[in-house]
Amino acid sequence: IVLTQSPGTLSLSPGERATLSCRASQSVSSSYVAWYQQKPGQTPRLLIYAASSRATGIPDRFTGSGSGTDFTLTISRLEPEDIAVYYCQQYGRPPLTFGGGTKVEIK
Amino acid sequence: EVQLVQSGAEVKKPGESLKISCKASGYGFSSYWIGWVRQMPGKGLEWVGIIYPGDSDTKYSPSFQGHVTISVDKSITTAYLQWSSLKASDSAKYYCTRYAPGYSSGLYSVYWGQGTLVTVSS
Numbered sequence: 001i002v003l004t005q006s007p008g009t010l011s012l013s014p015g016e017r018a019t020l021s022c023r024a025s026q027s028v029s030s031s032y033v034a035w036y037q038q039k040p041g042q043t044p045r046l047l048i049y050a051a052s053s054r055a056t057g058i059p060d061r062f063t064g065s066g067s068g069t070d071f072t073l074t075i076s077r078l079e080p081e082d083i084a085v086y087y088c089q090q091y092g093r094p095p096l097t098f099g100g101g102t103k104v105e106i107k
Numbered sequence: 108e109v110q111l112v113q114s115g116a117e118v119k120k121p122g123e124s125l126k127i128s129c130k131a132s133g134y135g136f137s138s139y140w141i142g143w144v145r146q147m148p149g150k151g152l153e154w155v156g157i158i159y160p161g162d163s164d165t166k167y168s169p170s171f172q173g174h175v176t177i178s179v180d181k182s183i184t185t186a187y188l189q190w191s192s193l194k195a196s197d198s199a200k201y202y203c204t205r206y207a208p209g210y211s212s213g214l215y216s217v218y219w220g221q222g223t224l225v226t227v228s229s
Contacts, residue, residue, distance in 0.1 A: 034215035036152070043202065043222060044144075044152065049215045087152050091214035094166040096154040 001026055001090050003099035011105040018075040020102045022088035027068045029092035035064055035073045038101075039084045047086075048073065080106055109133040111203050111220035118226045119193050126189035127223045129203030136184040137161040140206040140214060143177060143188045146222075147199040157206070157214070158186065193227045200224050 002025040012018055022033065031051035036044040046055040048064035051071055061076040075082055083106055088099040114128040131141065142157030156167035160179045167177070178187045188201060203220035207213035 030212070032212065032214070036216070038152075043219045044216070045219075046215060046217055049207070050212075055217070085151075089152075089154075089215065091211070093211060094157070094214070095168040096157075096214060098152040098154060101151045 001028065001092070001097055003088055003090060003097055005086075005088060005099035005102050007102060008100075009103045009105060011107050012078050013107045014078055014080060016078050018078050018082075018104055020073040020075075020086055020088075020104075022066075022071040022073070022099050024069040024071070024090060028071075028090045031067050031071075032090060032092040033064070033066065033071045034089045034091060035062075036087045036089065037082075037084045038087065044087065075104070078104070078106070082106075109205065109218045111205060111218055113201075113203050113220040113223045116224040116226070118228070120229055121193055121195055121227055123193050123227075124189070124191050125193055125225065126187050127201060127225065129186045129188075129220050131184045131186065131205065134205075136179075137181055139208065140210070141179070141186045142204055142206065142216075143175075143186075144202045144204055144216070145171075145199045146202065155188065155201070159210075160184075160186070193225075195227050195229075198225060198227045 004023045006021045033051045035048040038044040052064045063074045085101045112130045137160045143155040145153045158165045158177045200222040204216035205218040
């Protein structure tokens with residue numbers, strides 16, 4: 001399954017809403033999609049699993065949604081610390097695959 | 108506390124072999140899938156493969172199948188990623204990652220190692 005993320009780069013002001021898209025080349029079984037955040041120079045961190053379940057300790061401004069082939073990560077109010085690259089991953093069946101990432105920048 | 112501690116950076120020549128490690132602690136090693144993710148310089152994440160330490164069931168990405176080997180040593184709760192003949196294109200950071208419980212429903216990465224930088228250059 002190929003995952004296509006858009007846009008490639010998102011440049012927004014603090015407090016704005018960020019909408020990140022992840023489109024799959026075929027339906028992802030049981031909405032087995034996860035989202036990760038990778039800040040510059042850091043290890044990736046799990047944000048969302050099963051398309052919409054927030055991982056432990058993740059602020060509620062991060063929301064995942066979607067099903068089938070279209071999934072979305074929404075950051076409701078962007079904060080400077082949210083500068084990062086965000087990756088979606090499908091894990092419906094191996095081989096697991098990642099999207100190419102969306103870079104979020106602060107204006 | 109779950110911890111994944113990876114071996115240090117490596118510099119190798121093309122054609123050489125290499126085995127990097129990931130020491131796991133803080134949980135039942137045999138009961139969770141553990142795997143590897145590659146990140147080439149300035150690029151995104153790529154899934155390499157996974158292994159279930161309980162029975163050594165292993166699955167690889169087609170992109171890596173035949174070029175790398177994933178293994179475990181349960182006695183020392185350590186996972187390995189190895190190459191028999193490195194190429195310059197293997198230069199990347201490799202992350203060890205432990206998945207959530209269960210197959211399929213749990214194959215998302217909850218814990219990550221700090222990464223091992225592999226540089227292959229003549």
